[in-house]
Amino acid sequence: MHIHGATALVTGANRGFGRHLTEELLRRGAKVYATARRPELVDIPGARVLPLDITDQDSIDAVSRTAADVDLLINNGASTAVASLMNGDRAAIGQMIDTHFFGTLDMIRAFAPVLARNGGGAILNVLSLTAWTSVEANTALAAAKSAQWGLTNGVRLELAGQGTLVSALVPGLIGTATLREAMKDTGLTFSAEVMNDPAALARLALDGVEAGEVEILDSLGAEAKAALAGPPRTFDLAAVATR
Numbered sequence: 043m044h045i046h047g048a049t050a051l052v053t054g055a056n057r058g059f060g061r062h063l064t065e066e067l068l069r070r071g072a073k074v075y076a077t078a079r080r081p082e083l084v085d086i087p088g089a090r091v092l093p094l095d096i097t098d099q100d101s102i103d104a105v106s107r108t109a110a111d112v113d114l115l116i117n118n119g120a121s122t123a124v125a126s127l128m129n130g131d132r133a134a135i136g137q138m139i140d141t142h143f144f145g146t147l148d149m150i151r152a153f154a155p156v157l158a159r160n161g162g163g164a165i166l167n168v169l170s171l172t173a174w175t176s177v178e179a180n181t182a183l184a185a186a187k188s189a190q191w192g193l194t195n196g197v198r199l200e201l202a203g204q205g206t207l208v209s210a211l212v213p214g215l216i217g218t219a220t221l222r223e224a225m226k227d228t229g230l231t232f233s234a235e236v237m238n239d240p241a242a243l244a245r246l247a248l249d250g251v252e253a254g255e256v257e258i259l260d261s262l263g264a265e266a267k268a269a270l271a272g273p274p275r276t277f278d279l280a281a282v283a284t285r
């Protein structure tokens with residue numbers, strides 16, 4: 043997959059990591075559909091802006107018809123709420139499953155024929171190491187990310203026949219405004235060693251897609267993957283903050 047000359051679609055492009063992915067794609071010479079629930083918030087020169095809510099099938103169908111030349115689908119946008127499975131708001135937990143799992147799945151189901159018509163192409167799902175290790179502060183997110191990992195592996199199998207690369211980006215911490223706000227609430231701070239600069243992570247992600255990697259890991263993601271052979275672990279944010 044060559045990013046230069048590709049046609050990409052990014053969900054949740056109005057802010058956070060999605061914005062950085064969009065900018066890096068444009069820098070590398072891709073045509074980019076930058077999608078957002080509130081498209082008026084996307085102000086990235088050169089991006090083609092489309093409205094998209096990944097929990098709304100009509101919205102997904104409209105975008106898949108308009109963006110019929112896509113050969114790189116990036117599923118980034120999702121609920122970044124915080125909830126515990128036992129005591130958290132049930133609606134917030136539902137939103138996480140609806141976006142991380144069903145939103146990603148519905149986007150892939152809508153775009154699989156588009157990718158097939160355009161030569162196979164690639165899908166990049168933005169996961170999290172919490173797919174592999176729960177996190178006390180947000181057990182619901184971890185469950186949703188685990189489900190999204192399973193779905194990523196499943197669609198990889200099902201789309202192999204049409205030549206679609208299905209990659210997972212599995213990072214630990216991304217220094218977006220959302221994470222920085224959460225850090226303020228917890229009082230934790232993280233060094234640059236463990237908290238990804240979003241622009242640098244966007245470069246790592248697209249390098250991985252260009253290299254055909256199925257799992258693209260940062261250092262904390264690689265640690266979590268290596269620990270999978272042992273007993274289930276939690277992502278200890280307080281310990282990471284001391285590094």
Ligand SMILES: NC(=O)c1ccc[n+]([C@@H]2O[C@H](COP(=O)([O-])OP(=O)(O)OC[C@H]3O[C@@H](n4cnc5c(N)ncnc54)[C@H](OP(=O)(O)O)[C@@H]3O)[C@@H](O)[C@H]2O)c1
Binds near residue numbers: 214
């Ligand atoms: N930040 C981290 O430390 C971290 C670590 C690992 C993985 N990740 C993953 O990286 C991705 C981006 O995270 P981030 O920190 O950049 O988050 P963010 O800044 O909170 O942005 C989330 C984006 O998702 C969009 N979104 C939410 N629900 C949506 C829906 N129903 N339809 C379409 N778009 C929707 C939001 O749109 P609105 O502006 O309309 O709300 C926003 O653009 C997420 O998948 C997250 O799980 C983040």
